[in-house]
Amino acid sequence: MRKIWDIHGGVHPPENKTQSLQRGIENAGIPPVLVHPLSQHIGAPAAPIVEVGQRVLKGQMIAEAKGFVSVPVHAASSGTVSAIEHREIPHPSGLLAPCIVIDTDGKDEWIELDPVDDYTTLEKADLLHRIRDCGIAGMGGAGFPSAVKLSTRDDAVIDTLIINGTECEPYITADDMLMRERADQIIAGIKILQYLIQPTEQTLIGVEDNKPEGIAALRQAAEDSNIEIVVFPTKYPSGGEKQLIQILTGREVPSGGLPADVGIVCQNIGTTVAIHRAVQFGEPLISRITTVTGDACSAPGNFEVLLGTPVDYLLKLGGFNQAQCLRLVMGGPMMGFTLKDTSVPVVKTTNCLLAPTTEELPPPPPAQACIRCGLCAEACPVSLLPQQMYWFARGKEYEKLEDHNLFDCIECGACSYACPSNIPLVQYYRASKAEIRKQQQEKVKSEHAKARFEARQLRIEREEAEKEARRKARQEAAKKKAAAGKDPIKAAQEKAAAPAVDPAQAAIEKAMAKRSGAAPEESSEETLARLQKAVETAEKRLESASAKLKEAEAADAPNLGALQTAHERMTEKLAKAKEELQQHQQASSGASDTDDPAAAAIARAQAARASKEDKSPLEKAQEQVASLEKRLTKSEQKLAEAKESGSDTAEVLEQSTAKLREKLDSARAELAQISESEAPVAAAASTNDPAQLAIEKAMAAREAAAKLSPEDKARKALESLEARVEKTRAKLAEAEESGADTVEVLRDTLAKLEDKLAEARKDPGVEG
């Protein structure tokens, strides 16, 4: 005979179970409306994935799990989603919560299910995933997501799997009926759990001795298995998870710990059936067995009811007479909560609807003074001192309450039941727990704020100090310089004169050197070869670009515009390269004709400048304007075509045309500016020395380039962008470290800047 341990305390309230055991489980049918709350369990609520007006099928997922401790919600019957709104849900708070409302169509059409013939072929993770996807949460009490409970850590050794068939609350018989009628499904579900958990020692089903028929049925179904049914004396609250573990194994779950800490996993007996159906048939959790009982019900019994069924619909089946009933309880008389409204739906944890008459459960009489009789301490299953805690709760001595292990209270209600003075002890503990939690949260919040404030204060101080240090350093440096007696203006001039090596200047210097008889660094043959090669590659690239363009035009690809631009650019580049080549050829032929090497060198320098720096800004601007004009006309043509054919690209085209126009306008403005600034240069260039002319021209061009070269501009813009990106990154890192509120904003800015930078790098040209 297996050893049974006893738990401390406990009470023996009248069981009142026979009333609802007169009939077998009956099907409650399909109510006209189903209300599915998005949160029916501990953890994060599910997120809806259907829309109002959408038709849904029975078993269809209508809200998906959000987060680890969360399960999805499924439609319990086929119909149309009529609302997604806040409704009253069965919760002690009586608060409204988001629900999906389905108007059923009575067809009860199933969605296609995904049954598994042999679950042993599935990986553990797949099996858990399936259990989670089927929306299975603990059906005994708090409704903890089963998959979470079953996914034990890899290093945790589970030696015992316990199935909770205690059902110690008075009145409730849902599990009892389940054992009587569906013992084989229970055993099948337990076998799946065994496969999942691999308990190394034993699998036990704990049942109180007040369910002889259920026990017999279970024994028969478990005959050929290694599952043991353990029967123990009836006492409330033996069915608490921690209490059952103590009764069956003598082990105590450490305070604040989990059963897995002592090598145990515990599941409710109703949950095993749900898991069996989910794995074997792929059925999500859309129905459960609910006891409808109490003397205000003329036909008490157990019903297989669709989740989401309104309570009043179910009560009607039980012959509910509201005139006799003062309070309606969801759950049992010890831990259940009262319902304000009978329109709330049945949820995954609804094991009972108790409609007692006023005589049966009279309204609580006024509380008398506590006489510290200690009956509560005698009744407490976790060996607390409820009477002491009551004093502390009334005196708001929260520290003492915590010292007296308030948070180990399971709120079973045994103390209140036993209290001769009718003191609602549990209510005091609940309120105190809530108050302590609130205080803790506030403490955490204020500590966080304090840390943030201090970090900010430190940062400001540091920055001030750095600033001060820099300022001092500057002062020192200035003093030193002054002491050295060096004329600062002269120093500045020297400094300004020093970095005078830019490519154009170098070319001019080279040309001057040539004039005095120095040899060029690159022979004209080599230059010719290089230029020819450049022309060749440009031609090749143009070819491939035009091929691509044609392809795109044929396929009407969305990147057509981009390809066209690329093609145009290629054409321009080719033309440029060809021009350069020509120039070079002319220059070299001219050089061979004339005997002035200096002139040739200057020409070469100019050519080189042209190859490097393109043409003069004026020419460039003119070219640009021309190309833009060309593109604009083309685009306008296309737009007209698109409009005629009613193509949906018209809008896009219109936009791009508008952009082109803008660009053209700005390019024209630029051109006007450039031609104005170049006019005096041209006028001044009326000397008769060609070399001097070339030099002057080159110098002027350089000046203009320094002022306006678009490439330089782009480069500068690029540099400044890079600097800004760096700065923003640094700021963001700082903000993230100190947890400042600005993190989000900074992240956005950084992303934008990075985009811009990427664009600028891609297209360093004039456009844009």
Place this chain on the structure above:
Amino acid sequence: MALLTVSSPHAHGPMSTATVMRLVLLSTLPGVFALTYFFGFGTLSNILLASLLALGMEALILKIRKRPIGFYLNDCSALVTAVLLGIALPPASPWWILAVGILFAIVFAKHLYGGMGYNPFNPAMVGYVVLLISFPVQMTSWVAPIGTFNGEVLGPIDALMRTFSFSGVDAVTMATPLDVLKQNNSLLVEDLWASNSQFGTLAGVGWEWANIGFLLGGLYLLYRRVFTWHAPISMLLSLTLLSALFYDGGSSASGGSPLFHLFSGATMLGAFFIVTDPVTSAVSNKGRIIYGACIGILVYLIRVWGNYPDAIAFSVLLMNFAAPLLDHYTQPRTYGHKKKNLQKEAD
């Protein structure tokens, strides 16, 4: 009809404070019967007058404190105090003795500390001790039990007459057995027993039966789970152990046998009706064991080496002082906690 919103649990056990008090009252019956049989109607007249006074004073002070009178009178706690004090006082005590006793019990010990549930000291014992210190003559003159002098005890009329001090009714009083033993310093216990008619089989004539009566009542309350065994049993055990230790076979210096101590004076009344007062005792089972044992020790010490023949009231009041301390150090181990949860020494 609107549905009621109440917090769980919805079911409630059959026990109520009034039920507990009535059970206590009921359980005093065997002892009271024995007392009446052996000492006449004096005890009953005590109880009757004390009850009337207690109810009256309770009602008065509730009115002054602006509390609902009916609601609090219904819990029967004042009656219990009155009955216990009435039993403890010498039979047919004068009315003013009763009045002073009840005044201190109900008004001072109970309501001035906050009323039901808030009193640190046992009200009946406070009343008793006030009387014992203030009126030692009246408090130690116990009527002779039946069959000791002329065989007569007080009838109901005589008892009332004596209570209200109408002259002419003079009962025979004599020292209690505890007192006799205490005063003895020359005779062997055996000889003492033979030379004094008030000694009976176990202890004193009448006393032993009254104690047996209260023992029976106490066992009934234990059976009904009105209190736990811890405090009374540990008190009786410690008293037995100490008296056995110092019995020394019955010399003239002997403290008396364990049986004598168990069935003398107010031992059983104290063990099952005074020590078990929940309001003023320790709360945890372990605390109650210590609480009871200490009372037993004090009772013996005071009885044998102190100035008073009986000691229940003093011992109980002394341990009432200690109860909060015991509570502090005897918190039970909560489920899932490794060690006893001693409170941090911060407070």
